[in-house]
Amino acid sequence: MIQLLDPHPEFDIAALTASSSSAGKPYREAAKWRANAPIPNGIAELTVAETDPAAVADDVDLLFSSLPSSVGEAVEPAFCEAGYVVSSNSSNARMAPDVPLVIPEVNGDHLALLEVQRDERGWDGALVKNPNCSTITFVPTLAALEEFGVERVHVATLQAVSGAGYDGVTSMEIIDNALPHIGGEEEKLETESKKLLGTFDGAEVDENDVEVAASCNRIPTLDGHLENVFVETTEDLSPEKAAEAMAGYPSLDLHSSPDPLIHVFDEPDRPQPRLDRNLGGGMAISAGGFSESTFGLQYNCLAHNTIRGAAGASVLNGELLLESGYL
Numbered sequence: 496m497i498q499l500l501d502p503h504p505e506f507d508i509a510a511l512t513a514s515s516s517s518a519g520k521p522y523r524e525a526a527k528w529r530a531n532a533p534i535p536n537g538i539a540e541l542t543v544a545e546t547d548p549a550a551v552a553d554d555v556d557l558l559f560s561s562l563p564s565s566v567g568e569a570v571e572p573a574f575c576e577a578g579y580v581v582s583s584n585s586s587n588a589r590m591a592p593d594v595p596l597v598i599p600e601v602n603g604d605h606l607a608l609l610e611v612q613r614d615e616r617g618w619d620g621a622l623v624k625n626p627n628c629s630t631i632t633f634v635p636t637l638a639a640l641e642e643f644g645v646e647r648v649h650v651a652t653l654q655a656v657s658g659a660g661y662d663g664v665t666s667m668e669i670i671d672n673a674l675p676h677i678g679g680e681e682e683k684l685e686t687e688s689k690k691l692l693g694t695f696d697g698a699e700v701d702e703n704d705v706e707v708a709a710s711c712n713r714i715p716t717l718d719g720h721l722e723n724v725f726v727e728t729t730e731d732l733s734p735e736k737a738a739e740a741m742a743g744y745p746s747l748d749l750h751s752s753p754d755p756l757i758h759v760f761d762e763p764d765r766p767q768p769r770l771d772r773n774l775g776g777g778m779a780i781s782a783g784g785f786s787e788s789t790f791g792l793q794y795n796c797l798a799h800n801t802i803r804g805a806a807g808a809s810v811l812n813g814e815l816l817l818e819s820g821y822l
């Protein structure tokens with residue numbers, strides 16, 4: 496998040512907050528910084544504050560939250576009540592009816608749900624969520640196929656270890672191995688995709704009827720979630736038409752929205768995590784391997800899980816909030 500926000504033309508980092516065990520320390524001391532570049536100048540010496548509205552200056556316009564979901568559940572509403580706008584990557588409240596769950600290029604119009612949220616909760620602030628990293632990878636490709644009547648989807652994920660956090664899986668678990676279970680992940684793909692592809696009618700999001708079955712696997716890649724997708728549609732859909740629809744799916748005129756949004760490969764063995772995860776600064780989705788199967792269209796897609804799937808997703812939602820006049 497810091498690596499994306501520090502050079503950002505529209506945002507300045509005003510404060511950093513964390514748990515009580517970090518509060519009061521300079522960021523360089525509090526952080527377990529393991530990124531591939533040093534902590535940006537000016538950030539290392541910032542003093543970490545408590546994650547409490549009273550500890551954050553009133554003139555801060557936007558908070559990016561990536562808290563453990565149990566903490567986010569308690570803390571994020573307190574910030575919204577205190578008047579802050581929160582763009583959150585944590586999984587709490589993603590499916591709450593009055594909380595927009597947004598991928599700007601797919602359902603940016605759902606942001607208007609904030610009017611309902613503010614009315615119902617009496618907040619001056621606002622809470623916006625981005626979806627799970629594996630959901631973000633395949634939903635834009637489905638959005639590109641919507642004109643063909645997407646009815647049923649089977650998706651199997653091959654997820655990188657960074658998605659589990661630094662201490663998520665041990666080397667003894669993952670080297671020479673694959674883990675065919677990621678707790679709670681399959682349900683997130685199945686439910687969040689219906690909300691993202693739903694229709695906002697001015698009062699609520701009418702979820703999409705698409706049926707999604709997911710199977711989630713952890714594999715020994717560092718970054719980049721690869722997914723194998725099978726799609727059944729009501730209209731005829733050839734591999735060529737699918738590739739064309741994805742390649743032509745529009746991006747947005749926002750700083751972090753890549754052009755093209757979906758990078759389509761002709762080569763049958765692409766996309767691959769190591770080769771293709773950094774396309775579009777890590778914000779592009781890539782797709783390839785289009786073919787016909789017994790279960791309809793088959794293809795593979797990929798996204799960088801910690802950029803497009805997490806920090807970059809929150810930053811992009813921040814850009815949409817700014818453009819839409821919520822800040």
Ligand SMILES: NC(=O)c1ccc[n+]([C@@H]2O[C@H](COP(=O)([O-])OP(=O)(O)OC[C@H]3O[C@@H](n4cnc5c(N)ncnc54)[C@H](OP(=O)(O)O)[C@@H]3O)[C@@H](O)[C@H]2O)c1
Nearest residue numbers: 513514517546561562563564585586626627628660804805
């Ligand atoms: N979009 C996605 O799919 C995606 C991908 C990955 C992760 N996530 C979500 O992102 C969140 C963070 O994951 P992570 O791996 O970045 O976790 P992490 O490295 O453990 O970071 C969590 C942060 O929350 C702070 N924190 C913990 N307890 C707190 C408390 N009681 N009060 C205030 N701050 C507290 C920590 O502060 P200290 O440093 O002081 O402990 C730390 O800064 C999780 O909800 C996870 O599910 C989402």
